[in-house]
Amino acid sequence: MLNILKNRFEQGYRTSRYPKEKIEPTSRYRGLPKINSEAPSDMVMQCADACPQNAIDPQNKMIDMGRCVFCGTCERLSEGRFVSFSRNFELAVSMKENLLTDGSLPALSLHARQNFKSLFGRSLQLRQISAAGCNACEADLNVLATPFFDMARFGINFVASPRHADGIVVTGPISRNMKTALLKTYEAVPSPKVVIAAGSCSLTGGPFRGSPEVSPGLDSLLPVDLFIPGCPPHPLTYLHALLTYFK
Amino acid sequence: MKSEFKQIANGKAIARDIIPHLAFDEFTHEVLTIVGEGGKIVQYFAYADGSAVNLLAVLRTDKRLLAAGCDVPKNYPAFSAQYEPFHLFEREIAEQFGIRPEGHPWLKMVRYHANSRGVSDVFGNNYSQDIPGNYNYYSVEGRDIHEVAVGPVHAGVIEPGHFRFNCIGERVLHLEIQLGYQHRGVEDLLCNADVKRLPVITEGIAGDTAIGNSLCMAQAFEGLAYMRPDAGARIIRTIALELERIANHLGDLGALSGDVAFLPVANYCGRMRGDFLNMTLLLCGNRFGKGLVRPGGVCFPLTDENRKTITERINELKPQVEHVIGLLFSTHSVLSRFEKCGTVSRLDAEKLGLVGPAARACGISYDARRSFPSEHYRLLDINENVEFTGDVYARAKLRADEILQSISIIQSLLKNHIKTECVVRGSIHPAPSSLVVTINEAWRGELSHCVLTDAAGRILRYKIKDPSFHNWNGLAMALRDTGISDFPLNNKSFNLSYCGFDL
Numbered sequence: 151m152l153n154i155l156k157n158r159f160e161q162g163y164r165t166s167r168y169p170k171e172k173i174e175p176t177s178r179y180r181g182l183p184k185i186n187s188e189a190p191s192d193m194v195m196q197c198a199d200a201c202p203q204n205a206i207d208p209q210n211k212m213i214d215m216g217r218c219v220f221c222g223t224c225e226r227l228s229e230g231r232f233v234s235f236s237r238n239f240e241l242a243v244s245m246k247e248n249l250l251t252d253g254s255l256p257a258l259s260l261h262a263r264q265n266f267k268s269l270f271g272r273s274l275q276l277r278q279i280s281a282a283g284c285n286a287c288e289a290d291l292n293v294l295a296t297p298f299f300d301m302a303r304f305g306i307n308f309v310a311s312p313r314h315a316d317g318i319v320v321t322g323p324i325s326r327n328m329k330t331a332l333l334k335t336y337e338a339v340p341s342p343k344v345v346i347a348a349g350s351c352s353l354t355g356g357p358f359r360g361s362p363e364v365s366p367g368l369d370s371l372l373p374v375d376l377f378i379p380g381c382p383p384h385p386l387t388y389l390h391a392l393l394t395y396f397k
Numbered sequence: 398m399k400s401e402f403k404q405i406a407n408g409k410a411i412a413r414d415i416i417p418h419l420a421f422d423e424f425t426h427e428v429l430t431i432v433g434e435g436g437k438i439v440q441y442f443a444y445a446d447g448s449a450v451n452l453l454a455v456l457r458t459d460k461r462l463l464a465a466g467c468d469v470p471k472n473y474p475a476f477s478a479q480y481e482p483f484h485l486f487e488r489e490i491a492e493q494f495g496i497r498p499e500g501h502p503w504l505k506m507v508r509y510h511a512n513s514r515g516v517s518d519v520f521g522n523n524y525s526q527d528i529p530g531n532y533n534y535y536s537v538e539g540r541d542i543h544e545v546a547v548g549p550v551h552a553g554v555i556e557p558g559h560f561r562f563n564c565i566g567e568r569v570l571h572l573e574i575q576l577g578y579q580h581r582g583v584e585d586l587l588c589n590a591d592v593k594r595l596p597v598i599t600e601g602i603a604g605d606t607a608i609g610n611s612l613c614m615a616q617a618f619e620g621l622a623y624m625r626p627d628a629g630a631r632i633i634r635t636i637a638l639e640l641e642r643i644a645n646h647l648g649d650l651g652a653l654s655g656d657v658a659f660l661p662v663a664n665y666c667g668r669m670r671g672d673f674l675n676m677t678l679l680l681c682g683n684r685f686g687k688g689l690v691r692p693g694g695v696c697f698p699l700t701d702e703n704r705k706t707i708t709e710r711i712n713e714l715k716p717q718v719e720h721v722i723g724l725l726f727s728t729h730s731v732l733s734r735f736e737k738c739g740t741v742s743r744l745d746a747e748k749l750g751l752v753g754p755a756a757r758a759c760g761i762s763y764d765a766r767r768s769f770p771s772e773h774y775r776l777l778d779i780n781e782n783v784e785f786t787g788d789v790y791a792r793a794k795l796r797a798d799e800i801l802q803s804i805s806i807i808q809s810l811l812k813n814h815i816k817t818e819c820v821v822r823g824s825i826h827p828a829p830s831s832l833v834v835t836i837n838e839a840w841r842g843e844l845s846h847c848v849l850t851d852a853a854g855r856i857l858r859y860k861i862k863d864p865s866f867h868n869w870n871g872l873a874m875a876l877r878d879t880g881i882s883d884f885p886l887n888n889k890s891f892n893l894s895y896c897g898f899d900l
């Protein structure tokens with residue numbers, strides 16, 4: 151017993167005060183890209199060529215955050231003069247076309263569906279479905295339940311049964327072998343329901359795009375309400391998306 | 398022992414024509430002799446070269462890696478009929494290349510996909526039907542037997558897989574594990590995709606082993622290009638692999654504690670795991686280490702300032718970790734659930750060819766960091782870790798010991814200034830007609846990649862073997878005669894990879 155109390159004392163209180171207080175991931179974290187539209191076109195071309203995800207549109211000098219895995223290659227190659235990544239983790243969008251960005255994003259809260267706010271603002275129960283996710287997206291969703299992020303204090307929880315859920319959060323590029331299970335789980339959620347695509351894989355196939363065993367993105371199968379970029383998205387990116395869209 | 402097999406070195410490329418290409422009978426004889434004398438399988442797979450289909454085996458004995466190949470004969474008698482560890486490898490060969498292992502004791506699909514040669518399917522499956530297709534799960538007959546089917550979608554936030562229990566009352570007689578739901582066609586993609594994509598694809602094989610897999614990939618292409626990363630990069634990569642080990646082990650200890658309803662440790666471990674992931678974030682901007690390792694070195698330096706920050710954080714965390722582990726292993730209600738639960742005997746572990754902590758918990762001390770050291774491990778003295786009881790307790794205790802050991806390793810590596818020339822893109826220019834095998838001790842155990850190139854230096858075959866490929870059957874064994882309510886506990890104590898297995 152004494153041991154339990156000693157440990158309790160040592161561990162202290164750890165829950166973050168976000169969103170009441172601002173919080174910033176460490177300096178190397180790569181969040182919302184800043185794009186210099188004045189960058190010379192050969193530099194832009196070089197970055198577009200090197201980008202493993204072909205996420206850079208060199209003509210319009212934009213980045214497709216649906217494809218981008220935030221590997222940092224373009225930032226390194228251009229030494230920050232074409233692309234540099236900010237520490238802003240607020241990346242989610244509600245319309246797929248907004249994933250293609252010049253470095254600015256529309257305010258998510260303005261795009262949130264108002265009936266979702268009134269329906270789910272006080273309580274949001276989500277069923278997570280991993281459909282060939284690599285486990286990193288899943289892991290960083292899971293940590294939302296640990297003391298630091300403690301998502302339950304906002305009335306948001308992951309539930310075991312789709313019948314108890316208000317919506318689904320899908321990770322992974324939706325493999326051929328998971329497609330039916332995913333669709334069945336979706337059907338089992340009562341309407342009205344929310345569909346959230348989390349991570350580059352579920353947005354566009356991510357690193358696996360082009361493989362005949364995966365889909366080109368969740369929106370090819372279901373209507374998606376919220377797109378959360380990253381590989382994986384930082385837990386704060388998830389948290390911001392959920393709080394802004396539903397609260 | 399004189400062998401026809403060629404000794405190769407971890408991470409060193411060699412010309413393919415130096416690898417002995419044996420007649421099938423001779424190959425069989427050699428393979429079965431080596432394995433019969435205690436050798437283990439690192440890789441065993443088929444590959445197509447032009448119109449020919451060949452087999453390649455990479456085996457390990459104590460500290461030696463041995464390789465040889467052969468043509469696929471018309472009639473291929475299954476090695477698994479004699480030695481169990483071949484069992485999954487042969488099923489995989491059957492699935493990927495349509496080669497039927499005659500006399501295989503349990504010939505069923507592995508990941509449920511059509512073979513790459515377009516020949517008739519060994520399992521008689523029509524892949525437009527959903528998994529498991531033309532397969533009836535193993536079932537035990539008897540009046541009081543009942544079946545429990547779980548998954549593919551599980552209750553928690555975890556990856557999909559299907560578990561089929563045959564029980565009598567609460568007691569599990571047999572557990573069948575069907576995976577494949579996560580299959581993304583990674584090996585084929587690695588052969589066909591633009592080479593600039595390879596690092597990102599390998600980092601996505603299994604996110605919790607992003608460092609392990611990207612190390613195997615980077616070492617393979619460094620071997621194939623005859624380049625060597627500088628000493629600083631090797632140290633940073635070693636630190637990253639140990640951080641990955643700590644974060645995963647710590648997370649699992651927390652999950653184990655949560656499963657026996659001891660919530661203080663569950664919460665503390667969850668939080669501290671995050672602190673270690675954040676150190677990896679500090680290294681490279683990604684909590685799982687994606688983007689750090691590229692062929693030739695690392696993409697981010699470890700500056701003195703970072704070094705100081707990480708050292709301070711570790712110094713602060715170390716006593717907390719020690720105390721929480723102490724608390725976990727001194728709590729009677731925890732121990733009474735951990736001890737004698739899900740025991741795998743050493744004999745079974747040997748027979749199944751288990752690796753990593755799952756094997757070390759049964760007294761098999763093999764650790765690739767000691768036997769085939771890569772990176773900075775050559776210069777480190779890695780303790781031999783073993784437990785002998787083979788139960789949940791042993792698997793948990795072993796992981797706890799490894800956490801503390803990894804913390805010390807990192808502390809010692811952070812003592813001195815680390816200088817490295819960072820890689821900007823990480824070029825991939827493999828030598829033609831070559832073979833390379835890489836092995837690392839990832840947190841789940843022996844992880845290995847093998848790359849074969851063709852005469853033009855293109856990738857002919859990319860083979861990945863996750864430690865889980867050896868270990869899933871260990872979990873099935875652990876569940877025999879165990880209460881079904883102890884499944885979550887056993888599952889956590891192994892915590893095997895779905896996506897790393899499914900590829």
Ligand code: SF4
Nearest residue numbers: 201218219221222224
């Ligand atoms: S950070 Fe994104 S856009 Fe830049 S190279 Fe990597 S994947 Fe491409």
Ligand code: SF4
Nearest residue numbers: 284287349350351381
């Ligand atoms: S988006 Fe990245 S982290 Fe998420 S599942 Fe895909 S590969 Fe893994």
